Amino acid sequence: MSDRLTVRKTYKLYLGGAFPRSESGRTYEVHDTKGHFLANAAWASRKDGRDAVVAARGAFGKWSGATAYNRGQVLYRVAEVMEGRAAQFTEEVAAGEGLSTAKARAAVDAAIDRWVWYAGWTDKLAAVLGSTNPVAGPYFGFSVPEPTGVVAVLAPQRSSLLGLVSVLAPVLAAGNTAVVVSSKERPLPAITLGEVLATSDVPGGVVNLLTGDAAEIGPWLAEHADVDAIDLAGAPAPLAMELERSAAGTIKRVLRAPAEEPDWSADPGLSRLRPFLETKSVWHPIGV
Amino acid sequence: MTHVLDPNALADTSGGAGTPPDPFADVTRSNDAFRAFLHGLPGVDQVGAEARAKVLGTRSIKTTAKAWAIDTAISMVDLTTLEGSDTPGKVRSLAAKARRPDPTDPSCPAVAAVCVYGDLAGVAKEALAGTGINVAAVATAFPSGRASREVKLADVRDAVANGADEIDMVIDRGAFLTGRYLDVFEEIVAVKEACGPAHLKVILETGELVTLDAVRRASWLAMLAGGDFIKTSTGKVSPAATLPVCLVMLEAVRDFRAATGRQVGVKPAGGIRTTKDAVKHLVLINETVGTDWLSPDWFRFGASSLLNDLLLQRQKLRTGHYSGPDHVSVD
Numbered sequence A: 001m002s003d004r005l006t007v008r009k010t011y012k013l014y015l016g017g018a019f020p021r022s023e024s025g026r027t028y029e030v031h032d033t034k035g036h037f038l039a040n041a042a043w044a045s046r047k048d049g050r051d052a053v054v055a056a057r058g059a060f061g062k063w064s065g066a067t068a069y070n071r072g073q074v075l076y077r078v079a080e081v082m083e084g085r086a087a088q089f090t091e092e093v094a095a096g097e098g099l100s101t102a103k104a105r106a107a108v109d110a111a112i113d114r115w116v117w118y119a120g121w122t123d124k125l126a127a128v129l130g131s132t133n134p135v136a137g138p139y140f141g142f143s144v145p146e147p148t149g150v151v152a153v154l155a156p157q158r159s160s161l162l163g164l165v166s167v168l169a170p171v172l173a174a175g176n177t178a179v180v181v182s183s184k185e186r187p188l189p190a191i192t193l194g195e196v197l198a199t200s201d202v203p204g205g206v207v208n209l210l211t212g213d214a215a216e217i218g219p220w221l222a223e224h225a226d227v228d229a230i231d232l233a234g235a236p237a238p239l240a241m242e243l244e245r246s247a248a249g250t251i252k253r254v255l256r257a258p259a260e261e262p263d264w265s266a267d268p269g270l271s272r273l274r275p276f277l278e279t280k281s282v283w284h285p286i287g288v
Numbered sequence B: 001m002t003h004v005l006d007p008n009a010l011a012d013t014s015g016g017a018g019t020p021p022d023p024f025a026d027v028t029r030s031n032d033a034f035r036a037f038l039h040g041l042p043g044v045d046q047v048g049a050e051a052r053a054k055v056l057g058t059r060s061i062k063t064t065a066k067a068w069a070i071d072t073a074i075s076m077v078d079l080t081t082l083e084g085s086d087t088p089g090k091v092r093s094l095a096a097k098a099r100r101p102d103p104t105d106p107s108c109p110a111v112a113a114v115c116v117y118g119d120l121a122g123v124a125k126e127a128l129a130g131t132g133i134n135v136a137a138v139a140t141a142f143p144s145g146r147a148s149r150e151v152k153l154a155d156v157r158d159a160v161a162n163g164a165d166e167i168d169m170v171i172d173r174g175a176f177l178t179g180r181y182l183d184v185f186e187e188i189v190a191v192k193e194a195c196g197p198a199h200l201k202v203i204l205e206t207g208e209l210v211t212l213d214a215v216r217r218a219s220w221l222a223m224l225a226g227g228d229f230i231k232t233s234t235g236k237v238s239p240a241a242t243l244p245v246c247l248v249m250l251e252a253v254r255d256f257r258a259a260t261g262r263q264v265g266v267k268p269a270g271g272i273r274t275t276k277d278a279v280k281h282l283v284l285i286n287e288t289v290g291t292d293w294l295s296p297d298w299f300r301f302g303a304s305s306l307l308n309d310l311l312l313q314r315q316k317l318r319t320g321h322y323s324g325p326d327h328v329s330v331d
Helices: A046-065 A068-084 A086-097 A101-121 A125-129 A162-173 A188-198 A214-223 A237-248 B031-039 B046-056 B063-075 B088-099 B118-127 B149-161 B173-177 B181-195 B212-224 B243-260 B275-288 B305-319
Strands: A027-031 A037-042 A131-133 A139-147 A150-154 A177-181 A207-210 A229-231 A253-255 A277-285 B077-080 B113-117 B134-138 B166-170 B199-203 B229-231 B265-267 B301-303
Touching (some): A037 A086, A046 A177, A046 A207, A068 A086, A068 A188, A086 A101, A086 A188, A101 A162, A125 A139, A125 A277, A177 A214, A188 A207, A237 A253, B031 B212, B046 B243, B046 B275, B063 B077, B063 B305, B077 B088, B088 B113, B118 B149, B149 B181, B166 B181, B173 B181, B212 B229, B243 B265, B243 B275, B301 B305
Parallel strands (some): A177 A207, B077 B113, B077 B301, B113 B134, B166 B199, B199 B229, B229 B265
Antiparallel strands (some): A027 A037, A131 A139, A139 A277
C-alpha cells in the first residue's frame, strides 16, 4: 500500500453553481510555505470575472428576494457542511499558512463560528439598521436596509479561510451576491469552500469563487458597470488606491482596504454588513 | 455546387405573376412536376453542414473587426415585438429605440426595421416617419398560418394599407409537409401580389420542417414563388434559427442567384441573443455567399434581446470597461 501513487489535484473555478475551467485555460501551481507542491489551481482571467458578474447578477433576484429567515437557514447550513469538512480545511490552512495543526484547527473553528454568527444576523439587520422615523404630518416614515447588489470581493491574501469567511459571509448575510477573487498564494481553502457551497443550499451564482491574481481581475471588476460594490480587503496598497479611483467611474460602494491585513479573529461588529446595504425610506399616508 | 436541373431541358416560358424565373419557369406546371423538382435538389449532408457551421463559429473576431461587426449587426436588426400584450405605447418606445439604439452615443447606427403585428403597423409607421427605418408586419395568420387563403390575403392587405414596407408571411407547413408544394407556392404568389410594393419575407418555420433537406426545398420553393427574403422562423417555435439552417438557406440563395440572376435576402429570427451568435452569422455569410449579402438590404436579424447585447458589447469597446443591463433600455 505504501507505493500508492499520489492523486494530484487540478482544481477549477466555482462559477454560476458549476465548476468550469478558466476560460483562458490557464492554471498555476500552489505551494505550501516550504515550497512543496500542493495542487494546481485555475488561473482566472478577466473574462471569468465577466462571466462571474453575469452569474451573480442572475442570482441576485432570488437571493435578495428570499426571506431573511430563509437566508439565515441557508447560511447556517453552509456552516454545518463546513464543520463536516473541518479536517480538510485544517490541513489546507496548516499547509498554506504554515501553521501547526492545532493553530490551523483553531482558525477553522473561528471561521465556522464566524459563519454561524453572520447567519444569525440576516433576520436582525432590519431591526437594528432600520427605523421608524419621526415625521411632522399624517404619515408613517420608515427606513429599511436593502442589499446593494453584486459585490466584488478581493479576499485577504494572508488569512486564507478565516479572512475569506470574514469578508464573504457579511456580503451574503446582507442579501447580496458575490464575485470573490481568492488569495493568490493560498487559494485551497477558498476552493474547498466552493465545494461546500455547491453541496449546501446556496443557489448557484450567489457566490462565484475565482482563484487567481487580484491585480489582474480586480481592475476589471472595479470598472465593471454591473458591479455595485467592491471590497478591497485583499488589494495591496498601490493597487487599492488605483481600484478606488476606477470604481468611482461607476459610483460603486467601496470598502477600503486597511493598511495592514487586520487580525480577523477580532469581533467585526456591523462594520462589514453596513457597507453593503442601502437604506430605503418610505413615506406612507396614515389611513383614516 | 451542381445544379438541379439542366436549364436547356426546360421549356422557355415567359415570366409573369406566378411564374418562376427562368430557367425554372416550367417546374410548377403541376404538383407532381414541382415535387419532382424539389426532391431532385441535391441532398444536404447534415453532419457536414453542422460541422461546417461549427468550424466557422470558432473564428476569433476582435478589435476593429469586432467593432465593424457589431455596427453592421445593429444595422441589420429587425427590432421585433410580437406579443399578444403589445400596445401602441410599446411600439412607439420600440420605434424610439430603433432610431437611436444607444441614446448616450450618437455614432451608434439605427436598426433596419421594426417588426410588429399588422394592426400596429400604422403606429410604427407614424413613429418612424422620415427615419428611413422600415416597418415590417407579420401577416397571413402568423404564427401558425392556419386560416383560409382569403383571411390570409386580407391580413396582408390590411398590413400594407396600415403602412407596412415589408410583410413577413408564414408558409403553410401542413401543406408543405404533406407534399402539397404547389398549394404553398400558389399561396406565396398570391401573397406577393397582395403585397403590392411591400417587400415579402417568407417564413419557413424551419423548426417544424425537421430536416435540412426540407429546409433547402422550402427555400427554393419560396424563392421561386417570388419571396424577396427567406426567413427561418417565427420565433414562436423552438428550435428557431440555428447556424446549420442558416448555412443551408445561404447556399440556397447563392445557388438561386447563380441560376436566375435574382438575389434573395436571408433573415434568421428567434434564438439569436448574443453578439457572439450574431458575429457567427456574419462570418457564415462572408464564407458562404460573400460580401454581397453583408448589408441590411440582404441580411436581417429578427430579434429583440439581441440588440441589447450588441449595445453592451459596443459600450464595452467604446469605454474599455464592462457594461451592464442597467445601461440599456428594458423592452
